[in-house]
Amino acid sequence: MKFPWQKSKQQESDLANEIQNHLNMASQERAERGATTDEAAQAARREFGNVELVKETARDAWGWRWVEDFFEDIRFGFRMLRKSSGFTIVAILTLALGIGVNTSVFSLMDFVLLRPLPVPDPGRVTVLSRGGSPLFSYPDYNDYRDRNQSFTALAASVPTESSLDYQGESRATAAEAVSGNYNDVMKIQPLLGRWFTDENENVAVISYDAWQRIFAADANVLGKQVRSESQWYSVIGVAPPDFTGIYSPIRIDIWVPLRIWTTQHPNLAAERTDRMRRRVMLFGRLKDAIEPFVATANLQAIDEQIHRENPGIAPDKNRVLVERTSGIPSPISRRNAVPVLILLFGVVGTVLLIACVNVGNLLVVRGVVRRHELSVRTALGAGRIRLLRQLLTECLLLCFMGAAAGLVFGSWTNYLLKVLLLSLPIDAPIQLNLALDYRVFLFAAALSILAALTCGLLPAWHAASVDVAPVLKGESPQATCFRMRHAFLAGQIALSLVLLLCTGLFLRSIAKLQSSDPGFAVKNRLYALTYISEPEFNAESGLQFYSKLLTDLRSLPGVQSATLTRLLPLRGQGNETNCVSTATSQPFSSTFGVLDSGFLAEMQIPVLQGREFDAQDQPHGKPVAIINATLAQRLWPHQNAIGQSILLGCDSKTSAEVVGVAANTKVVSLGEAPQPYFYLPFSQNYTGLVTLVLKTASESTAFVSTVREALHKQDNSLRIYGLETLSSHLERSYYQVRWESSMLLIFGLVALLLATVGIYGAIAYYVTQRTREIGLRMAIGARPAEIGKLILSQGLRVAGLGISVGLVVSLGVARLLGRFLSGLNPLDPLSFISTAILWSLVAAAACYLPAQRAMRVDPMVALRHE
């Protein structure tokens, strides 16, 4: 097999013969005119010019020259890289580090923003949203579905935290309650069985993963009975392995018919006719040749019809939008993830830049070492562009090898990202698939070309423009080379200082969160999430059950008190909210909690006015509420809140009497400013899902097994989802800052390491280059201490410049970080000062070693050096 650009031997020898003939004939003619043979040959040669160059230009005409050169350059590049294997290994490792972390963050972005749904023809599957929110009301859904001309099918879905029980064992999981036409949109082919189309059938499709875990991949799974929440379903299908629903990164384990699911929740059934309650996500499969913007216009027109037909309902000022699905389907989750991705890309981009500068620096040194080789090649007729191309090809080779190693390295950081991300405070399985797909490979390739240009262009340009004569005469390199290296060094120090400083800010904000007071007691407390449901328990028997359960728990040895709340605070976005207002004010949204009597006392939340919930708050008695100080201040700034009534709900309002005012506590996150919050009594707001909170006499971890046993001894329909210390719940509440700062800490240290190696190498090289000069200085009487000072000051000047530039840049960058730092002042002086000091020490250490070596230079050896 022969490629057209492979040089043919025949063609080569032809060319050589042809030229030799030319020379022969020219000299023969001269000889015939009377010149001596030697003279004639010489004159012919002179007239002809540079034989090799003529050959080169003739070969150009063969047409495959550039491909051939490229392969030639690659072969030569490999040879040169093998020759200096130390340089090559260091450069490849450095680039692997830089490119690896970037591909890793890119995989995350791929997952969040780019990857299509694993369904046939995913480009036609769209998601509807309004002002970023993907939720719509049932009546709106019905109208869209029946009136649109854009979709072959428009399906509704309610993703929800749920449970999945099989053979007496219950798991907290995520479910999707979907309309009967769901699979007309998704068009997935179930691995086993079929997908349901009738919303009134008690059937369910389970995920591949649930099939593997819960049913041990039993081939006879179809027809088995499972329970989700209070409803029993018979399994009719298993989804294919890659389809995990539309709630990614949360993995859906069971799909159930929407109508059946709604019947379990009386309040949801009511919502089916309420245009104000937005509950369902809508997914549509576009008809052929219909673009999303056409569908958008179509639905907006339907919106106007709906508005005309229902004049009583104020139209939403946000208009409906149809978008193709990619990455995470929910537009709001995608939008929330973008700042974090930008932060991560900023960080890993900086790491790559530092790596490139480091390799660039190495290349400058190599350019100096190779001056001789390059001048010889110039003298032999190589053009500057040709040399540049050769040097850049070498650099590209390095970067591609770096990228290949980087993909390996990146799979480790992927693992790290996964482990850190999977500690999300959600009681549902999370699936984060950071697979290497073709987009990641393309990205890595693009990145390596970019890196090659970044680190290679300047040094190559510099090396390729060597001045032949002085080099061949053995003179030293010019000073511009040092200047460039110093600029590189200072830049590197500045960049790594910025990263280190950001890391410092994140660590400080964590320290601040850890030491912050949530407003309730945390020490020696356990919590368990438990669930009972119909038909075993209704509201009345459920209340009795929990009341008895708490009594049982209180009698356990070492348990001082036990109480319950529906959901713990500090669940991030997972807290319940409702609208509040007074008879005279506009409703606004507030977070609320549902408490049993005695909760405030057990959690040591002070009651500032009035009373806590107690036995007088009967299930069918007068509705009551406790509000926190902030809400009291907001609703009744100049009056006593006790005895007033607040209205709950956005449109259909119910009223409750305020019986107490409690001190402020942290509600959504530890870093937040005080926000409005209110409590409702459990007795009047029963749900089967509650969080039991126990106060123990000593370190609560010791009581976990006792409590678990006690819970298991209860009614066997009690489902237990989590049993942990309250402090671990608190820690999980700031998982995002912790996650971000662990990433930053890792990347920051990598950057520090790279920059330290960079400055050490540069100064050491500087000393080697000046050995002769140092020897001379010593020979004429300079003391070693003076030499040491000279070298040290040289290094520290550069470091000082880098540190100051870095601090100035950090002032700008830190401001951008404000939103991630949960209340810490981004210009935190402690972080700035300590980072500057740390870097000064590191720089001093990196310069000290080469300075030491310079001081030990023996003038006799140095002067004999060359």
Next chain:
Amino acid sequence: MKERYQNRIELLQGTLDLLILQTLQWGPQHGYGISVAIRNRSGEILQVDTGSLYPALHRLQRQKWIKSEWKTSENNQRAKFYQLTAAGKKQLTKERSKWEQLSDAMAGVLNPFKGENEP
């Protein structure tokens, strides 16, 4: 380095091809012969640079306007003789007429009043 060779070419871009094709019209010739012929016929004015001649020959051959053959020359040396192909002959006519147009146009620009405004 390359520039020095290029500077020596005093031929207009594209004219070398025309000269080569024209020279070959009188019969097959080798590279050296072509360069000598151009030099002699131009009265020693046009010096064809070898660095341009050989690439041009190879290019013309790639375009199938000329073909080459190893033959023995008059002084008993084996040499690579170039020869016009049918396509080359057509190309030559085309290039010639193009050249004539160009030189007429040049003449018109350089002597704008000739033949027009003669008293």
